[in-house]
Amino acid sequence: MPEPSTHQAADQTSSRLHLSQPPLAAGLPLVGLIPQLFADPLRTLTEAWRQHGDAVRLRIGPSECYLFTHPDHVQEILVDKAQIYTKESSLWQAAQALVGKGIGTTDGEFWRKNRRAMQPQFHRSRLDDLSTIVANSIRELLDALHAEVAQGRRSILLFKEMRRMVSQVFLRAMFGSAISPRELDDLLVALKDSFERVDKLLWTSFLPPWLPVPGQRRFRDAVQVIDSIVYRIIRERLAQPAENDDLLNLLLKSFPIQSGDQNALTQVRDEIATMIVGTQDGPSLMLGWSLTLLCQHPDLQQIARAEVGAQLHGRAVTYESASALVYTRAVLEEALRLYVPLWLTVRLAVTDDVMCGIRVPRGSFVFLCPYLTHRHSQFWPNPEDFDPSRFLGKDAAPSHRGAYLPFGLGPHLCIGKHIGLLFGQMFLGEFMQRFRFRLESHAPIELKAMVSLQPKQDVTLHLEAM
Numbered sequence: 001m002p003e004p005s006t007h008q009a010a011d012q013t014s015s016r017l018h019l020s021q022p023p024l025a026a027g028l029p030l031v032g033l034i035p036q037l038f039a040d041p042l043r044t045l046t047e048a049w050r051q052h053g054d055a056v057r058l059r060i061g062p063s064e065c066y067l068f069t070h071p072d073h074v075q076e077i078l079v080d081k082a083q084i085y086t087k088e089s090s091l092w093q094a095a096q097a098l099v100g101k102g103i104g105t106t107d108g109e110f111w112r113k114n115r116r117a118m119q120p121q122f123h124r125s126r127l128d129d130l131s132t133i134v135a136n137s138i139r140e141l142l143d144a145l146h147a148e149v150a151q152g153r154r155s156i157l158l159f160k161e162m163r164r165m166v167s168q169v170f171l172r173a174m175f176g177s178a179i180s181p182r183e184l185d186d187l188l189v190a191l192k193d194s195f196e197r198v199d200k201l202l203w204t205s206f207l208p209p210w211l212p213v214p215g216q217r218r219f220r221d222a223v224q225v226i227d228s229i230v231y232r233i234i235r236e237r238l239a240q241p242a243e244n245d246d247l248l249n250l251l252l253k254s255f256p257i258q259s260g261d262q263n264a265l266t267q268v269r270d271e272i273a274t275m276i277v278g279t280q281d282g283p284s285l286m287l288g289w290s291l292t293l294l295c296q297h298p299d300l301q302q303i304a305r306a307e308v309g310a311q312l313h314g315r316a317v318t319y320e321s322a323s324a325l326v327y328t329r330a331v332l333e334e335a336l337r338l339y340v341p342l343w344l345t346v347r348l349a350v351t352d353d354v355m356c357g358i359r360v361p362r363g364s365f366v367f368l369c370p371y372l373t374h375r376h377s378q379f380w381p382n383p384e385d386f387d388p389s390r391f392l393g394k395d396a397a398p399s400h401r402g403a404y405l406p407f408g409l410g411p412h413l414c415i416g417k418h419i420g421l422l423f424g425q426m427f428l429g430e431f432m433q434r435f436r437f438r439l440e441s442h443a444p445i446e447l448k449a450m451v452s453l454q455p456k457q458d459v460t461l462h463l464e465a466m
């Protein structure tokens with residue numbers, strides 16, 4: 001990717017006068033960049049960055065939004081001034097139709113109270129039970145796939161299969177055996193329907209609210225399916241508590257429900273829905289892209305395989321042995337840099353602000369694009385190269401706190417970061433122990449940027465049982 005004129009806007013502002021506006025990407029009259037953003041949002045933002053530099057204003061319909069790409073901007077918005085740049089906007093409220101007021105879509109005092117209640121339960125020292133459940137599910141699923149491959153199955157559609165497996169692992173991690181296979185299937189369909197709708201809402205939330213967005217009915221049905229399953233399981237679990245700390249137990253410890261306490265019940269429902277959504281795209285895309293990159297770099301795959309052989313010796317993966325897969329972890333981290341699942345983050349400025357010398361008026365939408373920040377050549381030498389060794393050793397990346405944000409940054413940092421990476425180490429370890437694999441095609445993989453960053457076409461992975 002050609003270099004943008006880095007820090008162009010900030011240089012202009014700091015050297016000439018202190019407070020000015022960054023350049024404007026205006027698009028078409030009236031609609032601004034809406035048609036381009038609908039057609040290809042990643043390309044639109046990449047072109048704006050290339051053309052205008054690290055700070056640029058985007059006209060989107062009647063609104064003027066900001067795109068900030070420099071790690072200094074990222075750190076200021078997500079960490080230092082998180083109380084100014086918040087999620088209190090129509091965009092996040094639209095997502096609440098699916099996940100309610102869970103910690104992923106709220107902010108301010110309400111968010112702080114709930115995040116505080118949950119945080120201790122997700123500390124790595126508490127994740128023993130959860131990691132055992134996750135490891136067992138991974139083994140079961142990969143054993144089944146191994147049996148199919150041994151009997152003649154040749155290939156999988158990589159990203160679809162990863163999504164199916166990840167959903168199963170995390171729904172089991174959430175509910176243990178309380179969820180039936182039928183409900184699991186229903187939940188997967190409902191999630192797919194609701195994700196399609198949330199993808200549409202990303203850009204339409206900038207349009208006037210009276211414009212209809214298709215798919216409302218299917219979305220409502222999907223939310224009902226999710227609710228009926230989730231509430232049934234919570235009620236049964238309250239009547240018959242479980243010994244193991246699956247995700248539901250961790251949430252019930254965070255929000256103890258006294259009989260008849262509707263608020264606590266609703267909060268647990270909302271946090272479950274948030275977790276279900278949070279555990280779909282991130283982990284499955286992380287695996288899909290990691291396996292793709294390992295196929296495209298057979299020499300690096302050899303290093304990862306050697307590590308898996310040396311640490312696991314053909315045995316089942318555990319919390320300890322997975323944690324020892326440091327090169328595998330670096331593969332995951334580098335895949336998350338190049339193909340960051342949540343490629344776009346949106347905040348709303350709730351007061352006037354001056355940000356790195358740039359005036360940001362109250363009510364402005366601010367976009368951060370980790371996909372672009374992860375390619376900033378000042379912080380990532382040869383940014384397009386897949387090089388897991390960046391994340392190894394005492395000078396391990398990133399060189400700037402704001403340069404790497406696959407799990408977000410600041411107070412909203414992903415609460416599942418540790419279990420997410422551990423899951424990735426466990427999965428890749430078990431996968432490499434069972435299969436040799438290669439991509440069917442060497443053609444470059446085109447990207448489709450919805451809420452998350454996905455391949456445009458199916459990617460076929462050939463498997464050979466070991």
Ligand code: HEM
Nearest residue numbers: 103104278279282283341342406407408412414415416420
């Ligand atoms: C490895 C894959 C994962 C990736 C790439 C990922 C990415 C992210 C990102 C970027 C955010 C911050 C969003 C923002 O700033 O608006 C986030 C938040 C969150 N994630 Fe993850 N996540 C992953 C795995 C998980 C897992 C396994 C869980 C649950 C066990 C989880 C639960 C959450 C929750 C509840 C939040 C909201 C936190 C808050 O706003 O306070 N995530 N995740």
